[in-house]
Amino acid sequence: xxxFELLAKLRERLPDPGRRVDLGxxxxxxxxxxxxxxxTSVDAIVEGVHFRRDEAGPGTIGRKALATALxxxxxxxxxxxxxxxxxxxxxxxxxxxxxxxLDGMLELAAGTGTTIAGGDLTRAPALTLAVTVVGHAGSAxxxxxxxxxxxxxxxxxxxxIGGAAAGRLLLDQxxxxxxxxxxxxxxxxxxxxxxxxxxxxxxxxxxxxxxxMIDLSDGLAGDARHISRAGGVALAIKAxxxxxxxxxxxxxxxxxRDPLQLAVGGxxxxxxxxxxxxxxLAEASRAVGAAGETTLTRxxxxxxxxxxxxxxxxxxxxxxEGYDHFAGP
Numbered sequence: 001x002x003x004f005e006l007l008a009k010l011r012e013r014l015p016d017p018g019r020r021v022d023l024g025x026x027x028x029x030x031x032x033x034x035x036x037x038x039x040t041s042v043d044a045i046v047e048g049v050h051f052r053r054d055e056a057g058p059g060t061i062g063r064k065a066l067a068t069a070l071x072x073x074x075x076x077x078x079x080x081x082x083x084x085x086x087x088x089x090x091x092x093x094x095x096x097x098x099x100x101x102l103d104g105m106l107e108l109a110a111g112t113g114t115t116i117a118g119g120d121l122t123r124a125p126a127l128t129l130a131v132t133v134v135g136h137a138g139s140a141x142x143x144x145x146x147x148x149x150x151x152x153x154x155x156x157x158x159x160x161i162g163g164a165a166a167g168r169l170l171l172d173q174x175x176x177x178x179x180x181x182x183x184x185x186x187x188x189x190x191x192x193x194x195x196x197x198x199x200x201x202x203x204x205x206x207x208x209x210x211x212x213m214i215d216l217s218d219g220l221a222g223d224a225r226h227i228s229r230a231g232g233v234a235l236a237i238k239a240x241x242x243x244x245x246x247x248x249x250x251x252x253x254x255x256x257r258d259p260l261q262l263a264v265g266g267x268x269x270x271x272x273x274x275x276x277x278x279x280x281l282a283e284a285s286r287a288v289g290a291a292g293e294t295t296l297t298r299x300x301x302x303x304x305x306x307x308x309x310x311x312x313x314x315x316x317x318x319x320x321e322g323y324d325h326f327a328g329p
Contacts, residue, residue, distance in 0.1 A: 041135075057104075
């Protein structure tokens with residue numbers, strides 16, 4: 001099948017466009033009619049870097065590609081709107097594989113209210129998906145940047161971390177699965193292969209008054225530094241308060257790793273780290289709980305100075321750097 005025939009089949013699967021889309025996929029460009037403010041982000045996943053085809057089916061890969069991009073909108077507190085997908089497919093992938101991949105993406109799009117409004121298709125040496133997402137808010141002031149943290153703010157974290165890093169260990173070293181029940185191992189692998197963007201939690205935190213926010217794609221240690229540098233403040237995190245996903249401690253111990261170092265240094269959890277005024281904590285906790293995605297935990301404070309300090313119960317500091325795609329973990 002040629003490129004144009006495959007594009008036509010892909011477009012046939014797309015649902016009717018969302019309310020802000022006047023002209024969707026099929027023309028030279030999409031036409032949207034947004035109101036208020038928009039937030040736009042681009043994210044890419046590449047075979048051999050972010051996923052492996054022998055570990056995840058095409059539907060799962062499609063969901064991950066869209067989920068990682070939507071997570072950036074969650075970190076802004078934006079309502080998801082449109083997505084534009086560039087798909088680079090190697091020669092050995094046929095029509096059926098690519099259609100199932102799109103179906104996985106459409107499954108998440110439907111669940112999050114996202115319109116896939118266009119994109120491009122090309123051959124590539126490795127399976128690559130680059131996704132541009134556009135989110136919406138009533139005004140720019142409703143969106144949450146990284147640079148707004150103030151001294152005295154509380155640091156809060158959605159959900160639990162370390163699951164994706166532990167899942168990566170289980171995929172790389174299957175024998176480690178003996179350290180946890182199979183259901184737990186499956187949940188950890190899913191955190192790595194099939195993440196969920198915290199969109200409702202992000203909007204709840206924004207409405208509750210969060211002043212700075214970021215999604216944990218490269219690990220708590222690394223992503224916290226972005227908030228610190230952007231705001232010109234220091235972040236003081238209590239290691240004992242950081243919630244670890246079930247099974248992380250056992251998998252880390254079985255692999256000879258420290259559980260906290262694995263959790264705060266590993267990436268791809270896609271939870272949200274936010275700074276908010278102390279008086280907003282109760283409302284934020286209630287709102288995140290009502291959103292129905294996950295929980296909210298206070299893990300530290302914003303202080304004067306610079307850098308990130310993760311303090312252990314005995315008074316020492318946890319050494320962890322987060323993940324850097326060019327420098328490694």
